[in-house]
Amino acid sequence: MLHDSKSRDDLDILKNKINDISAFFEKTLFSTDKRPLVGWFCTYTPEELIVAGGFIPVRIFGRKKIIKSESYFPINFCPYIKSSWESLLSGADNLKAVIFTNSCDGMRRFFDTANKYLKDTPSYLLDVPHLRGVDSIDFFANNLNNMKRFIENLNGKKISNKEIKNAIILINKKRKLLKKYSQISTKLPELISISSYFKVMELSMISAPEIFTDDLERYIKFIREADTENMTNLQPNYENTPGIMIIGNFITEEKLWGMLSTMNLKLASDDLCISSRYFEKQIELGDDSDFLNLTAERYLNKPQCMRMADLGLKLKEIENNIIKNNIEGVIFISLKFCDTMLYSFPLLKQKLNDLGIPALYLEIEYNNFSEGQLKTRVQAFLEML
Amino acid sequence: MGIKDKLKTGVQRNLNQKYIRRLLDIIAKKPVLFAYGSTFSSLSDKYLNIFTIKSLRNAYTDNNHPVGYGSLFLPYEMFHALGITPFLPEVMAGFTAGLGLATQTLKEASSNWYSQDLCTFHRSASGAVELDVFPKPDFVITTNLACDAAQKSFYIHSVKYNIEKNFYLIDVPYEYSKESILYLTGQIKNICMDISSKSGIKLATSKFKEVISLSNEFRKWAIKVNNLRKTLTNYPPYYNGLNFILPFHGLAGTREAVILYNQMYKELKKYLDKEEKEKSGKNKSLKRILWLHLKPYYKNEIFNILERENCRVVFEEINYIYWPELDPERPFESLAKKMLSHFLAGRIDNRINVILKAARDYKIDGAILFSHWGCRQSNGGARIIKDSLNKLNIPTLVLDGDCVDQNNSSQGQVKTRLQGFVEILNS
Ligand code: SF4
Ligand code: SF4
Numbered sequence: 001m002l003h004d005s006k007s008r009d010d011l012d013i014l015k016n017k018i019n020d021i022s023a024f025f026e027k028t029l030f031s032t033d034k035r036p037l038v039g040w041f042c043t044y045t046p047e048e049l050i051v052a053g054g055f056i057p058v059r060i061f062g063r064k065k066i067i068k069s070e071s072y073f074p075i076n077f078c079p080y081i082k083s084s085w086e087s088l089l090s091g092a093d094n095l096k097a098v099i100f101t102n103s104c105d106g107m108r109r110f111f112d113t114a115n116k117y118l119k120d121t122p123s124y125l126l127d128v129p130h131l132r133g134v135d136s137i138d139f140f141a142n143n144l145n146n147m148k149r150f151i152e153n154l155n156g157k158k159i160s161n162k163e164i165k166n167a168i169i170l171i172n173k174k175r176k177l178l179k180k181y182s183q184i185s186t187k188l189p190e191l192i193s194i195s196s197y198f199k200v201m202e203l204s205m206i207s208a209p210e211i212f213t214d215d216l217e218r219y220i221k222f223i224r225e226a227d228t229e230n231m232t233n234l235q236p237n238y239e240n241t242p243g244i245m246i247i248g249n250f251i252t253e254e255k256l257w258g259m260l261s262t263m264n265l266k267l268a269s270d271d272l273c274i275s276s277r278y279f280e281k282q283i284e285l286g287d288d289s290d291f292l293n294l295t296a297e298r299y300l301n302k303p304q305c306m307r308m309a310d311l312g313l314k315l316k317e318i319e320n321n322i323i324k325n326n327i328e329g330v331i332f333i334s335l336k337f338c339d340t341m342l343y344s345f346p347l348l349k350q351k352l353n354d355l356g357i358p359a360l361y362l363e364i365e366y367n368n369f370s371e372g373q374l375k376t377r378v379q380a381f382l383e384m385l
Numbered sequence: 386m387g388i389k390d391k392l393k394t395g396v397q398r399n400l401n402q403k404y405i406r407r408l409l410d411i412i413a414k415k416p417v418l419f420a421y422g423s424t425f426s427s428l429s430d431k432y433l434n435i436f437t438i439k440s441l442r443n444a445y446t447d448n449n450h451p452v453g454y455g456s457l458f459l460p461y462e463m464f465h466a467l468g469i470t471p472f473l474p475e476v477m478a479g480f481t482a483g484l485g486l487a488t489q490t491l492k493e494a495s496s497n498w499y500s501q502d503l504c505t506f507h508r509s510a511s512g513a514v515e516l517d518v519f520p521k522p523d524f525v526i527t528t529n530l531a532c533d534a535a536q537k538s539f540y541i542h543s544v545k546y547n548i549e550k551n552f553y554l555i556d557v558p559y560e561y562s563k564e565s566i567l568y569l570t571g572q573i574k575n576i577c578m579d580i581s582s583k584s585g586i587k588l589a590t591s592k593f594k595e596v597i598s599l600s601n602e603f604r605k606w607a608i609k610v611n612n613l614r615k616t617l618t619n620y621p622p623y624y625n626g627l628n629f630i631l632p633f634h635g636l637a638g639t640r641e642a643v644i645l646y647n648q649m650y651k652e653l654k655k656y657l658d659k660e661e662k663e664k665s666g667k668n669k670s671l672k673r674i675l676w677l678h679l680k681p682y683y684k685n686e687i688f689n690i691l692e693r694e695n696c697r698v699v700f701e702e703i704n705y706i707y708w709p710e711l712d713p714e715r716p717f718e719s720l721a722k723k724m725l726s727h728f729l730a731g732r733i734d735n736r737i738n739v740i741l742k743a744a745r746d747y748k749i750d751g752a753i754l755f756s757h758w759g760c761r762q763s764n765g766g767a768r769i770i771k772d773s774l775n776k777l778n779i780p781t782l783v784l785d786g787d788c789v790d791q792n793n794s795s796q797g798q799v800k801t802r803l804q805g806f807v808e809i810l811n812s
Binding site: 104344 | 497498499500502503504511529532533534536537538540541544549554556558559560564565568571572732733734756758759761762764765766767768769772
C-alpha cells in the first residue's frame with residue numbers, strides 16, 4: 001500500500017491542496033469587513049473586549065525592517081518590539097488604538113515610547129498580575145473594566161453585558177477550532193506542513209474572527225473528510241520520526257517554519273505565544289454573569305507565559321506535555337534579549353536533563369533570518385535523536 | 386598591604402562559605418571592626434562599612450534568625466519586623482565586582498545556562514549561588530519592582546535550595562490606585578503571616594510599630610542629607626552617593642540606618658558650613674551632574690575623570706526619597722504605598738518627574754545615565770529621558786557600560802565619551 005504509486009500521487013495532490021492556505025482562507029485574506037482595527041501584542045490581552053466594542057482585534061506582528069526604531073531603543077532590546085515600533089511609526093497598520101500589556105520590561109518601555117511619540121493613536125496598557133490567586137483574578141477583573149472603558153471611549157459607545165457574552169462565545173469558538181486544528185496537524189505531519197500550521201495561527205490573530213472561524217471550520221472539515229478516505233495512513237516519512245516540542249516566545253519567522261517543514265521534523269507539541277498559549281483554555285460560561293471575572297479567570301489560568309511568577313508550574317505544564325505527546329527532543333527558540341525567556345532556560349534545561357530529553361537552544365533575530373548555520377544545528381540535533 | 390587589600394586577596398583565593406564565615410567572625414569582633422572602620426576617610430563610609438560587615442556576619446553566621454534573600458526594592462521593614470536577616474544578592478553582586486570575583490561568578494552562571502545578554506547583577510549573584518558562596522536562605526522574597534530579572538533569578542535560587550514553597554513574589558501593580566493599594570497590602574500582609582507561621586516568629590504589633598518608626602527616622606535624616614546636597618559642592622574624600630544602596634534599602638527600619646544617615650548629615654553639614662564660611666563653594670566653573678541608574682562597582686576611573694574635569698555628581702536619582710512617611714498604625718498599607726510610590730514602578734513619567742525635579746532642585750548642568758548592559762527597564766527609557774532633559778537644555782550622556790563585568794566595558798571608550806560630554810557642558 002505504502003509504495004503504491006497511485007496512492008502516492010493522490011497523496012501529493014491532497015498535500016498540495018491542504019497546504020494551499022490562501023485558497024482555503026480566501027475570505028479571511030480578502031475580508032470586506034470594515035470595522036476599525038485595534039492592535040494588541042500579548043496573549044494576555046482579551047480580544048473579547050475589543051470585539052465587544054465593535055472593533056477587529058489585530059495582533060501586531062511588526063513585519064517591518066528596523067530602521068528608525070534603532071534610535072528609540074538600545075541595541076540589546078527585544079527585536080519584536082523594535083520592529084513593531086517601526087510598523088506603528090509607519091502607520092502601516094491603520095489602527096484605531098493599541099493595547100499594550102505589562103508583559104515585560106521591554107513592553108512597559110514600548111508603551112511609554114508609543115505614548116510619547118505616537119500622539120495620534122490612543123494607547124492603553126493593561127496591567128496583568130504575575131500571580132494567579134483569587135485576589136489576583138479580582139484585581140485583574142477590575143483592570144479589565146478599565147480597559148473596557150478605554151475601548152468604549154474610542155467610539156463613544158457603551159459595551160453591554162450581552163455584547164461581551166457574544167464576543168466570548170465567538171472567541172471561545174475560535175480557540176476550540178484552533179485547538180482541533182492543532183491536534184489534527186500533530187496527527188498528520190506529512191499532510192499539514194509546519195509552515196501551514198503557523199500560517200493559520202497567524203491568520204487567527206490578525207483577522208475578523210467571524211470570517212476566520214468560518215474559513216477554519218470549512219478547512220478542518222475538508223481535512224477530516226480526507227482523513228476518512230484513509231489517505232492519512234500514508235505518512236511514510238514520519239513513521240519512525242521522533243516527536244519534537246518547540247518552546248519559545250513570539251516566533252513568527254516564516255522562513256524558519258519553511259526550513260523546518262523541509263526537514264522531516266515531527267512537531268508533536270508546542271509551547272509558544274503564537275499557538276498553544278494563545279488558544280488553550282476556554283472562558284467557562286455558566287450561570288455566572290460576571291463576564292469580566294470569568295474572562296480574568298481564563299486569562300490568568302491559561303497555559304502560562306514565562307513572565308508569570310510560578311516558573312515551577314510552567315515547568316510542570318511542559319513536563320505534562322512532554323509525557324502526553326511522547327516528546328523525544330525539545331527545541332527552545334527565543335528571540336534575542338527576551339529576559340523572561342532567557343531566565344527560564346536554566347531551570348528548563350535542568351528539568352529536561354532529569355527527564356532525559358535532549359534540548360537544542362536557539363536564539364534568533366526578528367525578520368532577519370539566516371538559514372545556514374541554524375539548519376546545520378537543527379539537522380545535527382535531529383540526527384542525534 | 387592594608388586591611389582592605391588583605392581582605393580582597395583572601396576572598397579571591399578562598400572563594401568559599403567557610404572562609405567567608407571565618408573572616409566575618411574575625412572582622413566583626415569589636416576591636417578589629419573598630420580598626421577596620423577607622424581605615425575609612427569619611428564618617429559615613431566608616432559606618433557604611435561597619436554596618437555592612439555586621440549585616441553580612443548575621444546572614445552568614447547567626448543561626449538564631451532565619452535568612453531571607455531579598456531583591457533590592459523590597460520594603461525591608463517587613464524583614465526587620467519579622468526578625469529575618471536580609472541578604473541582598475544583587476548588592477552582593479556589586480561586591481563580587483568590587484572584590485574582583487565577578488569573572489569567576491559570571492563564568493559559573495554561563496555554565497549554568499544563564500545567557501550573557503542578561504543583567505550581570507543577577508548573573509553574578511546566580512553564579513555565586515551556584516558556587517555555594519552565599520549563605521543558605523530560609524526564605525526567598527522578591528518583587529517585580531523595578532525589573533523582570535529578580536523575580537526570575539530568585540525563583541531559580543529557591544529551587545537550588547529546595548525551598549520553592551518559601552518563595553514569594555510581591556507583585557506591584559502598574560498604577561497607583563485605591564485598588565492597587567488594597568491588592569498590594571493584602572499580598573504583603575499574607576506573606577508576613579505566612580513567614581511568621583513557618584518560622585514560628587510571632588509578628589508583634591509593637592515590634593512592627595518600632596520598625597516603622599525607625600524607618601521614618603531614617604527617612605527624615607535621608608531627606609535632610611538630600612536637602613543639604615542641594616547646595617553642597619565639597620564632599621568628604623571618596624564620598625559617593627552610589628555606595629549606600631544596602632543601607633538605603635536593606636537597613637530601612639533599623640537603628641543602623643538612622644545612625645548612618647544621621648552621621649552622614651552631620652558630616653556633610655560640617656562641609657557645608659565650612660564651604661559657606663570660606664565661600665569655597667563658589668567654584669563658578671564647576672559642572673553639576675545628576676547621576677542616573679547605578680555605577681560600575683569594580684575599580685574604575687569615571688569619578689576621577691569627572692573630578693579632574695571639574696564636574697561633580699551632586700545627586701543620584703537612586704537616593705531620592707520617593708515614599709511618604711509611613712503610618713505605624715497601618716504598617717502593611719504603608720509598605721504597599723511605599724512600593725507603589727517608587728519612581729521605577731509604572732510609567733516612565735514617574736521617573737521623568739523625579740529626574741526633572743532633581744534637575745531643578747540640584748541646579749544641574751548635565752545628566753549621566755549609566756547604561757548598564759542588559760537593563761531593559763532603564764535603558765529602554767533612555768531616549769525619553771534624554772529628550773525630556775533636552776527640553777530644559779540639559780545635555781544627557783548615555784554612557785554604555787556594565788556595573789559588574791569589567792570585561793564588558795571599555796575604559797578607553799568611557800574616557801573618550803566622558804571627555805566629549807564635558808566639552809559639551811563647557812561649550
Ligand atoms: S518577546 Fe520577550 S522581550 Fe519581546 S515583548 Fe515578548 S516577552 Fe517581551
Ligand atoms: S540593573 Fe536593571 S535589569 Fe539589572 S537588576 Fe537592576 S533594574 Fe534589573
